[in-house]
Amino acid sequence: MTARLRIAGGTVHDPANGIDGEVRDICIDDGRIVASLPDDAPTLDARGMIVMAGGVDIHSHLASSSCNHARRLLPEEHSAEPVTAPALVDGASLPRSGTGGTVPTTFTSGYRYAGLGYTTVFDAAVAPVMARHSHAELGDTPCVDGGFFALMGNDEYLLRQIAAGERERARDYAAWLLGSTGAYAIKIVNPGGIEAWKSGQRNLNGLDEVLTTHGVTPRAILETLTDAANHLRLPHPVHIHCNNLGQPGNVAVTLATMQALAGRRAHFTHVQFHSYGGPGWSSGAAPIIEYVNTHPELSIDVGQVMFGSATTITADGPVEYLLHKSSGRKWVNIDIELETGCGIVPFLYKDKAAVNALQWAVGLELFLLSRDPWRVVLSTDHPNGGSFLSYPALIQLLMDRSVRDEKLKQVNPKLLGGSALADGLTREYTLNEIAIITRAGPARLLGLRQKGHLGPGADADVTVFARNADIAQMFATPRYVIKGGSLVVEEGQLRRAPVGRRLHVRPGYDNALLPDLKRYFDAYSTVAFENYPVQGIPDEPIAV
Amino acid sequence: MSVAHQVEHVTCLGCGCGCDDISVTVQDGRIVDAIPACPVGRAWFGDGSVPWEVLQAGKPATLERALIEAASILTKPRASLLVYLAPDITSRAQRAAVALADFLGAAVDTATSDPAVGGLLAAQRRGRATATLGEIRNRADVLLFWGVDPNRRYPRFLSRYALEPAGTQIPNGRAGRFVIAVNIGADKGPAEADHTITLEPSEEIAALSLMRAAVLDHPARDQSPNLASAIGLIGRLTSARYAVLVHDAEPTDLPRNPLRVEGLIALAQALNGPTRAALSSLRAGGNRPGAESVLTWQTGYPFAVDHSRGYPRYMPGDRGLDRLARGAFTAALVVGSPVLAGEAAAALGGIETVAIGPGASRAPFPTRVAIDTGTAGIHEGGTAYRMDEVPLSLRPPLTGQRSAVQTLEALLEAVRTKRPGSSA
Numbered sequence: 001m002t003a004r005l006r007i008a009g010g011t012v013h014d015p016a017n018g019i020d021g022e023v024r025d026i027c028i029d030d031g032r033i034v035a036s037l038p039d040d041a042p043t044l045d046a047r048g049m050i051v052m053a054g055g056v057d058i059h060s061h062l063a064s065s066s067c068n069h070a071r072r073l074l075p076e077e078h079s080a081e082p083v084t085a086p087a088l089v090d091g092a093s094l095p096r097s098g099t100g101g102t103v104p105t106t107f108t109s110g111y112r113y114a115g116l117g118y119t120t121v122f123d124a125a126v127a128p129v130m131a132r133h134s135h136a137e138l139g140d141t142p143c144v145d146g147g148f149f150a151l152m153g154n155d156e157y158l159l160r161q162i163a164a165g166e167r168e169r170a171r172d173y174a175a176w177l178l179g180s181t182g183a184y185a186i187k188i189v190n191p192g193g194i195e196a197w198k199s200g201q202r203n204l205n206g207l208d209e210v211l212t213t214h215g216v217t218p219r220a221i222l223e224t225l226t227d228a229a230n231h232l233r234l235p236h237p238v239h240i241h242c243n244n245l246g247q248p249g250n251v252a253v254t255l256a257t258m259q260a261l262a263g264r265r266a267h268f269t270h271v272q273f274h275s276y277g278g279p280g281w282s283s284g285a286a287p288i289i290e291y292v293n294t295h296p297e298l299s300i301d302v303g304q305v306m307f308g309s310a311t312t313i314t315a316d317g318p319v320e321y322l323l324h325k326s327s328g329r330k331w332v333n334i335d336i337e338l339e340t341g342c343g344i345v346p347f348l349y350k351d352k353a354a355v356n357a358l359q360w361a362v363g364l365e366l367f368l369l370s371r372d373p374w375r376v377v378l379s380t381d382h383p384n385g386g387s388f389l390s391y392p393a394l395i396q397l398l399m400d401r402s403v404r405d406e407k408l409k410q411v412n413p414k415l416l417g418g419s420a421l422a423d424g425l426t427r428e429y430t431l432n433e434i435a436i437i438t439r440a441g442p443a444r445l446l447g448l449r450q451k452g453h454l455g456p457g458a459d460a461d462v463t464v465f466a467r468n469a470d471i472a473q474m475f476a477t478p479r480y481v482i483k484g485g486s487l488v489v490e491e492g493q494l495r496r497a498p499v500g501r502r503l504h505v506r507p508g509y510d511n512a513l514l515p516d517l518k519r520y521f522d523a524y525s526t527v528a529f530e531n532y533p534v535q536g537i538p539d540e541p542i543a544v
Numbered sequence: 545m546s547v548a549h550q551v552e553h554v555t556c557l558g559c560g561c562g563c564d565d566i567s568v569t570v571q572d573g574r575i576v577d578a579i580p581a582c583p584v585g586r587a588w589f590g591d592g593s594v595p596w597e598v599l600q601a602g603k604p605a606t607l608e609r610a611l612i613e614a615a616s617i618l619t620k621p622r623a624s625l626l627v628y629l630a631p632d633i634t635s636r637a638q639r640a641a642v643a644l645a646d647f648l649g650a651a652v653d654t655a656t657s658d659p660a661v662g663g664l665l666a667a668q669r670r671g672r673a674t675a676t677l678g679e680i681r682n683r684a685d686v687l688l689f690w691g692v693d694p695n696r697r698y699p700r701f702l703s704r705y706a707l708e709p710a711g712t713q714i715p716n717g718r719a720g721r722f723v724i725a726v727n728i729g730a731d732k733g734p735a736e737a738d739h740t741i742t743l744e745p746s747e748e749i750a751a752l753s754l755m756r757a758a759v760l761d762h763p764a765r766d767q768s769p770n771l772a773s774a775i776g777l778i779g780r781l782t783s784a785r786y787a788v789l790v791h792d793a794e795p796t797d798l799p800r801n802p803l804r805v806e807g808l809i810a811l812a813q814a815l816n817g818p819t820r821a822a823l824s825s826l827r828a829g830g831n832r833p834g835a836e837s838v839l840t841w842q843t844g845y846p847f848a849v850d851h852s853r854g855y856p857r858y859m860p861g862d863r864g865l866d867r868l869a870r871g872a873f874t875a876a877l878v879v880g881s882p883v884l885a886g887e888a889a890a891a892l893g894g895i896e897t898v899a900i901g902p903g904a905s906r907a908p909f910p911t912r913v914a915i916d917t918g919t920a921g922i923h924e925g926g927t928a929y930r931m932d933e934v935p936l937s938l939r940p941p942l943t944g945q946r947s948a949v950q951t952l953e954a955l956l957e958a959v960r961t962k963r964p965g966s967s968a
Contacts, residue, residue, distance in 0.1 A: 065933065071840050075668055075858050078844035082855035085646070091964070094956070097646055097855040099844035105856075106841045129676070132927050132935040136635060137841050156682075156712055198683065199713060200785045200820055213713065321816060330671035331813065335822060337678025337934075338712070344671070524712055526678040526705065528564045530553045531937040 003485070004029050006037050010046030010464060013435040014053065016444070016453035020432045026051055028460040031485035035456045044487075046464050049479060052435045053452050054119030054461030058442035059239075059269050059301045059379040060388060061313050062109045063123045063137035063146065065130040066342045069332055070103045070313045070383075073344060077101025077309070083108045086494040093142060093497045102311040102346070102383040106140040111497065114143035114488045116391060117463030117478040120443070120451050122503070123148040124187060124239065124269065124381075125315050127336045128155075129527060131181035132534050138502060139538070143488055145451075145459075147503035149239050150181050151315050153188030153221055154195040156338040157520055159214040162224050168510075171228040173517065175509035178234075182504040182537035184446075185236040186229045189315040190243050191218035194341045197318040204243055207256050218243055219260050226264050232507040233544050235447025237265040242274045245319050249278020251288060258291055258298060267445060268292075270303025270381040272363035281358055283419040285365035293371045299445045301379035304363035304394050306386030307351045313384060317341035338524060349386065357411035359385075361421040367398055368425040373436040374444060391438070392475035398429040399471050434475075447542075448503070460485040506541040546572050551941035556581055557632065557921045558588030559698045560827035560931030561677075561705070568941040575922075575941060582699035588829065589941075592922050596945040597905040599914040607915065607946070607954075614898040614913040615958035617875050618648055624852070625650035626864045626873045630880025631830020632902055632919050633948050634926030634938060638831070638838040640952035641879045646842070647959060650877070651850040653864025654835040655828075659800060660793045663825055664836070664846050665860060666806035673812045675788070675822035676932045677704075682711030683820075686784035688724040688777065690808060691731035691748075691800075692792040698826050702734065706790065706824075713785070722784075724777060731798055739780070741773040745801060751775075752807030759814040782818040793825040793931075827931035830880075831920055834929040868892070879952065881919075882907035900951050915951055918944030 007026040012019050027037040061067050071078070081100035088095045098105030104112060113121055121141075126134045126148040138146045152158055152174060161170035174186055192211040193204045199213045207219040222240065229238040242257050244250035254274040258266075268274070271292075277284040292298050312323060317333055320343025324331030332344040349356040363385070370376035378395075382388040397404045408421065416422040429437075443452020450459045462482040468474035481489035486498045521529035548571035555564040558581070568589065569577035575592040578585060598610045605613075618625060627645040629638055629652065645652045656664070666672075680687075687706055694701035702708060710717040725733025727742040743751050751774035754764045758778040767775065781787045789812050791805065808823055815821030827833060836846040843849045843856035848864065850857045867873065869887040876892055878884070880901040884892065885908065893909035902923075904914040918924045923944030927935045 065837075065935075068837055068841050069933075071844055072664070072836075072846050073668060073671060075845055078856070079858055082853075082857070084854045091960075094643055094647060094960070096643070096842070097851065098842065099856055101844070105844050129934060132937065133837070136639070136838075136927065136935075140639065140842060198679070198786070198820065324671075330669065331673075332667075332671040333673045333813075333816065333822075335675035335679040335683075335820075337676045337682065523710075524678070524682060526676075526681060527934065527936065528553045531555065531564050531939070535937065 004037055004041040006041050006043045007046045007051060007462060007464060008043045010049045010051035012051045012454065013432050014454040015432050015436045016440040017455045026454050026462060028482065028485050031460050033454055033456055033458040033460055044480060048467060050431065050465040050467060052463050053439045053454050053458070054463055054481065054483060055117050055438050056442040056446065056448070056452050057118055057121040057379065057388065058377055058446060059124040060121050060382045061123055061125060061384070062121060062382065063106060063134050063141055064126045064148065065133045066125065066313050066344065067103055068133070068137070069334065069342065070311050070344045071105065073330065073332055074101055074103060074311065074346065086111055086497070088497055089495045093499065095497070102309055102387050106137050107142060110142040110144055111494050112389060114481055114483065115494060116388070116476065117481050118144060119461035119481070119483045120145045120448065122146065122184060125149065125151055125189060126183065127151050127340045127342070128177050128181045129336065129339055131183065135182060135534060135537060142497040142499060143483055145501040145503055147184035149185040149187035150177055150183035151187050151189055151340040152177065152225055153191040154340050156524065157517065159195065159211070159216050162216050162220050163214045167224050167227070169513060170224050171231055172509035172513040174225065174228045175232055175507040176513060176517070179506035180533035182502065182534050184503050184505055185234060185239050186225050187239045188222065188225055189241040189340065190245065191221040192216060193243055194315060194317055198335050198341060203318040206253060207243070207260060222257060222260060226261050226266050230265055234505060234507065235542055235544065236445065237267050239267050239269055241269050241316065245273050245316055248276050248281045250274050250276050251284030254288060255291060258295065262295065263297060265297050268298065268300045270379060270385065271300040272303040272305065272359060272366060272385070275362050275366065281355055281415045283358060283362050283365060285362045286369065286420055289366050289369040292376060296375070299375040299377070301377045302363050302366050303379055303381040303385050305349050305356065305359040306380055306390040306394060307349045307356065307360065308386060308390070310347045310349060310386050311383045312345045312347050314343055315340045317343045319343065320345050323347070337526060351411040354412045354414040358415040360411065361416055361419050364397060364404070365420045368427045369420060373433045374441045376437065377441040377445065378437045392472040395434055395475050396472040399434065401426060401428050502537060502539040504537060504541050505544050507544045548576060551939060554939050554941055555921050555928065555936050556585040556588055557829045557831060557928055558585040559829040560832070561698055561700055562928070562930030562936050563700055563704060564936055570941050573942065584697065584699055589922060592942045594902050594919060594923070595905050595916045597914070597916050599905050599911065601912060610913050610915055611955055611958045614955055615962045617896045617898055617912055618877060619959050619962040620875065624872060624874045626868055626876040627652045628864065628876060628878045629654045629835045630878065630883065630901060631655045631832050633831060633880045634920045634924055634928060635831065635834040635838055636926045637879065637948040637952055638835050639842070640949055640956060642838055642842050644877065644952065644956050644959065646851050647956065649852045649854065651852065651864045651867065652839065654839070654847050655830065655832055656836060656847045657795050657828070659795050659805070660827065661847060661860065662802050663793050663805040666809050670806065670809055670813065672809050673816055673822055674824065676934050677930065679822065680788050680824060681705045681709050683713045683786035684788040685714060685720060686722045686724070686781055686787045688726060688781065688787065688789045689733035689737065690726050690789060690791045691728035691733065692790060692826065693732055693734045694790070694826060695734060701826065722780065724780065726774070729798070731796065741777070743770050743774060747771060748801055749803045749807055752811055756811045756814045759811065759818065781815055781821070784819055787815055787819060787821040788824055789821070790824045790826065794828045825931065831928040833931060833933050834927070837929055837933060879948065882909070900955070901948055915946070917946050917948040917951055924948060
């Protein structure tokens with residue numbers, strides 16, 4: 001660890017502290033940002049460079065059993081992109097080789113995130129029974145602080161409590177599950193729809209369609225878990241993947257979900273995949289972003305589609321079956337006991353494919369029509385809409401209208417008639433807005449007070465970019481990256497790979513839950529109640 | 545004699561079932577009972593006694609000297625190395641062993657059997673439709689056993705997961721399930737099946753193909769009686785709410801058509817059109833799926849990985865043990881029980897071999913260094929993976945003198961001291 005370091009003379013973009021392009025020093029001592037340092041402290045000359053906090057990825061898939069099933073499915077991608085071990089300088093951690101592709105190996109993922117200036121990443125979908133696996137993968141993902149969200153929107157015990165009107169018991173269970181698995185937040189994927197897929201009902205298409213096995217609706221699941229997260233004062237509210245992902249006309253259920261939770265804090269994820277008009281394909285971005293703009297209790301990440309190879313990995317099993325049938329690509333489905341599902345289909349987004357071009361446009365419209373960058377933050381739903389390695393190219397599309405317009409001329413225009421993007425959106429994001437949607441915004445939405453900014457007391461996670469007229473090039477190759485005070489990237493090269501901190505919560509609950517829960521485990525679970533909680537989770541939980 | 549004590553909720557790794565409901569009785573440092581372990585589980589636990597020696601060229605040595613010697617062997621210039629992962633180690637030990645292989649530029653091979661490899665490769669071509677064992681327990685209303693009776697080698701599979709227990713969607717347990725046995729020659733399904741058909745081995749692949757065609761609404765005509773009986777199963781499978789096909793992914797005494805697994809994968813996937821279906825692949829014990837899982841997240845490939853060029857290469861057609869038998873390696877690190885036999889053992893005896901694991905000092909081949917450690921789940925806690933790749937907690941009933949993971953991490957430090965910097 002670099003105990004003390006002055007990053008001197010850079011142009012600082014620290015929107016959380018109201019700093020927009022001011023030349024000033026950033027001082028680091030013992031892993032934290034401090035107000036000042038003695039004059040003889042070591043200095044990193046950042047004159048002429050741009051200084052931001054380390055990036056924070058609010059929604060990625062990088063460390064889960066589902067990711068590992070996807071890795072296993074893709075030897076062709078791995079053999080095309082072998083990765084040798086980096087030349088690390090300090091000997092503290094063993095440099096590791098790996099393979100790339102859309103789902104890189106764990107060490108390679110950590111190195112590559114750091115190489116983009118990202119220092120905090122969350123895996124957005126972990127089956128609780130597989131939590132042990134995610135902790136192991138995160139342990140092998142260096143350079144980034146990380147955690148995961150626990151899948152609950154199709155959980156058998158939870159559905160039973162909702163059906164019985166036992167919402168407090170449901171909340172206690174959610175709290176127990178978060179603490180037992182070392183998760184950070186509650187995730188809902190296709191509420192009720194995965195259980196419908198597993199039980200033969202195939203899917204649920206509307207908020208009030210009844211899941212026949214349990215007599216429960218998506219609306220009740222959403223309300224219960226949203227209220228649970230807010231009542232438990234979790235740092236991040238419920239993280240929602242709506243019903244009907246990827247279907248034309250799904251804008252209706254997305255808006256209905258937002259309206260159902262009106263006035264309640266909630267985060268909607270990869271909203272691009274949920275913003276399509278119908279019954280044919282069209283952009284539904286405008287009504288969605290208008291609703292978000294006028295409802296400050298909501299936040300979203302976009303889930304931008306980027307043209308090229310992707311791998312779709314989701315708990316949303318029914319969607320992956322449909323994608324397999326429509327694309328003809330190979331398909332993995334894993335039904336996960338009592339909790340959720342997993343589907344995987346490799347995919348190629350083509351700019352000449354009309355639906356893919358529409359998806360690309362919808363994502364950009366959400367960004368460009370957003371009036372509050374603090375609540376509309378960047379994601380590609382890695383690797384679903386594209387790899388996290390495409391973030392720099394996405395930033396360029398947002399900051400440079402000429403690049404965007406040029407690309408727009410190349411894509412299939414068939415479904416873009418009447419879309420805001422095709423009609424001409426002149427907005428260009430500023431560097432400060434980029435700092436918000438990639439750093440300050442996600443950190444605030446995640447409730448990470450020490451992340452996403454450069455004020456005294458913040459974690460010393462800093463990215464320094466050399467100015468470059470090519471925005472994509474600039475964001476792809478930071479000159480320096482500092483993680484927890486450690487100089488991870490120096491002169492554009494990965495030099496250190498510290499172990500990241502585990503971000504998790506352990507909210508309290510009423511112990512009266514436990515006898516009933518044990519009876520349930522004894523009756524239906526194949527993992528003993530006593531063996532279910534993960535032991536030895538690194539780092540203390542975040543206070544709630 | 546000391547008073548016996550119980551250790552509850554112990555996880556058994558005797559087969560891939562991963563039963564974690566075992567109550568182990570310990571007295572005087574020995575396991576004296578394991579309930580309700582099956583015969584396979586009892587054999588796995590034994591009395592828990594293992595040797596605790598450290599040997600250098602067959603003679604007792606200190607751990608420190610043995611590690612220095614092992615590091616010297618593994619870091620020799622121009623060495624060509626194999627790291628072999630036996631099944632009975634925790635995933636943390638597997639992670640440490642693959643880290644060593646990466647640093648040393650070694651090839652890695654595992655106890656993944658050839659039939660299991662066939663399944664992994666077929667799934668890489670096609671994907672797969674599967675489920676964790678609890679889904680089978682809670683949902684399967686039609687079960688089809690393809691040439692396997694789990695009672696033989698996975699004795700609690702039927703009572704814990706597949707047949708007898710009541711489930712969330714199967715409140716009446718066995719009475720709520722229809723069981724089909726497909727005998728493939730002498731590979732017979734369970735005797736308690738509700739319906740049994742028999743196919744000659746020569747008919748098997750055609751049957752799987754025609755069954756899939758029937759699911760896809762392409763009924764075949766003019767088939768032999770046996771094939772017609774196979775196609776006749778489709779009505780029962782497609783009218784299930786949740787159909788589960790079960791096969792044995794491990795080798796048996798009988799030769800097996802290697803195309804079987806791909807036929808079953810394709811059939812299970814196709815059944816998800818008219819209904820829901822999953823293929824359950826029975827795997828042997830230890831922590832075999834753990835090795836495949838760790839290798840996948842660290843290298844991108846589930847088995848047969850070679851680091852000799854400074855990055856992971858996939859060599860599924862030329863595995864480490866095959867290359868070992870051909871004399872491709874100058875040294876080897878065997879991690880876990882050194883139970884290799886035949887050509888592999890002979891080849892290990894002919895090169896410089898380091899063995900670290902349970903019973904390393906009793907290896908059936910000469911070793912330069914042998915360091916005994918505990919066994920996963922008996923002396924060592926951590927994680928092991930069930931046959932369905934669910935990670936399980938291990939509660940060791942006995943205390944070991946030396947853990948595999950600590951020994952491997954110490955060895956890694958020793959080799960890094962011998963050869964600073966990366967292998968790249």
